[in-house]
Amino acid sequence: MDRLLISLKFTLLRNSSKGLRVVGWVVGAALVAGTWAAAALATNDQVRGSVLTLAFAGWVVGAALGPVLMSGSGTLRPDYFALLPIDRRALGRGLLVSTFVGIGSGYVVVAFLAAAVHAALVDPATLVLVVPGALLTWVFAITVSRLVYGLLGAAMRSKVGVEIAGIQFGLMFAAIFTGWMVVQAAIESIPALVRDGLPEGPITAVLDGFPSSWPLLAVEAAATGDWAAALGLLAALAGLDAVLVVATVAVLTPRQEVTARRRTGRRLSPRLVDGGGILPATQLGAVIGKEYRQWTRDPWRSLEVRSGVWTGIAIGFFALVSGEYAVLAAFSGLIVAFMMGVAALNLYGQDGSAVWQSVVGQDATSIRSDVYGRQWATVLVFLPHALLITVVFILLTQEFWVVPAVLAALPALFGAGSGAALITSAVGVSPGVDPRRRVGPNDANGNVSVHLWVVMALIAIGVLPTAAVILWSLLVPSTALSIVTVLVGLVNGWAAAWLFGRIAIGYLQNRMPDVFTRIRYGKVFRAEASSGVLDWVAALTLRGEQEMVAKKQKERQDKIAARSRA
């Protein structure tokens, strides 16, 4: 059965995106090479020891977080097998065993074998400890990885899972935006780390206590002749592994209750349903309320919010620790405002086929309410985060002179971003997987590459007046000009939101059914020829969508053809 599960896992993985897997293999190989290089290049035994404990802990943390993005661990889910007449514990064990077989898992064990460099250099006799040590650490890391993933449920099924995925996406976006800052910091700090090791103190003490460090400590103990301590450390790791394996098999064993009703809560919004509520009981209020709830309760929308928030935090943090660019951290809130535009660029696609309601319920004002309501809800969801991050990072940097510029740029970005997002949502609706069938974190959107550029261009155009006044106020600082700057930002934001919203409304007025058919049938049925910039963007995004679908279909057919030839 274990072998069957392993081959099933590989079959499923073969059907995942090849490009992403290749990137994973290259990055993994580079990290393994980096671990070995760090071991080889360290200047002395003590430095090598501390660098390797840090690297090994990094591998364990990476293995624990990685599966949320790379689907290796989540490929086989216990509930797939719930109806089969097989022994439940055997299935739990098989699911754990299948996690150990894979390229990523192979990289992990090769990385832990870098302890051999340390052993050979401190005392070649201790080399005998390296292979059992590396294997025990490997079992530790992979089991922890599967346990964390099992406890989180599939990432998108729990708040913690969404948060972790949000941190990962946030770090990824932050790395894309500020790659130069990180690369520079890394280039400056890694040679120093390899040369001097970690400074003695609480960090090294905590790292030494971490189980992935125990084989290294065992090597060092054996080198001083204390073989009893060395074997004791390895035995402790083996014991820990055993406990983890038992716990993980228990977590992975499918249970009956999982399928039972998950929610045993209480009425969610009794005042609203009874005819009240905070928002006005109008068409616009209805849309704002519905959208706000979708934003806060839907895992895919929450992931967009959390990713945006963590991008702001990560960029602020990178800037803060870089020293040189610390002042940029004061603008972190603006990143969140900008990310709102990116997060909301495909709202109708996020709704999926639920858009039928906007079509069937269309009346004289419904499209206006729908567009402005969605803009309001999006701003209401992101604004508190942007304000909080702004306040925290301005306090951390103590750069209070940026306050007027930030107060002007925030409303301008929020206005332009919410409007720009509605334009691409309307013109380039990109369905992804329909809501009830979504599983993975990337399921909510289809091909949104064009949308991203359009949103960025529209935001840039939309905030031009504010940008110009901010520049002016920086060149000729004065209190009066600061006040004018803030006012311009507010008016600019309001005007951009209204104007971009109008464009989206004008576009949708006769095209709401086309938005629905793009989601439901993947194409638009329209007799009349279209013209104009918006129609051109619409055609471009639709083509991108259809090309992606065609490419996936072709890949699948090629695979089937290759298999039938074999």
Added chain:
Amino acid sequence: MSDEQNIPRPGFALELVDLRREFGEKVAVDDVNLRVPRGSFYGLVGPNGAGKTTALSMAVGLLRPTSGHAVVEGIDVWSDPVAAKRSLGVLPDGLALPERLTGGELLTYWGRFRRMDAAAVASRSAELIRILELDEAEQLGTLVGEYSTGMRKKIGLATALLHAPSVLVLDEPYEAVDPVSARVLTRILRRFTETGGSIVISSHVMSLVEQLCDRVAIVADGRVVADGTLDEVRAGVSLEDRFVGLVGGTEVDEEELSWIGS
């Protein structure tokens, strides 16, 4: 009194005129003509893939026809959608809803979105939720995305009824609905037609259509192969026999599938 054929167009609740939809080479709906008189309970039956859902999607303004017209109470759905949609209540099959709202929140959103008075929305929602037995789920805060298929049908029907439309178009309303709820559903729909409303349902359960509908159309390969009153279409046999006779069925011989039960 004039005979039914001569009643002017506004006499029909729903009228499909030469309605056609092509998907590339395939003709999903092939020049369909249907007239649903006011106050009738109309059943659209046909095998899977016959074009029922496609025809109904065009009738309610969700899918643009290749050619032809869909007319609701005398108003063309595609040339005056806002006026036509005012009198329509729609239950589509297999489409998403705002999945992260509870049933009550969904009805509140939908009523207010359709510009109904807040007090009316609240009282009608509460009544619909109670009658359709969704109140326990509402108390527990269950989201629509966590509903079973039958519960989704029920909340979908509630959204279709909420603004008191005069024409209901329901795609597979009884699918996955338990027998107790089905009785409630039937009572609601009967009350609807008794008070002058008109209903079109699609289904492939013949006994259900026979029991509910006074008029029937059989659709196969995108064409209407028979329509009229239930008795006209049945022509003396059961609807199922007539259906299989028109659409054609696969007979299972004695020697086929002999391993079942062996």
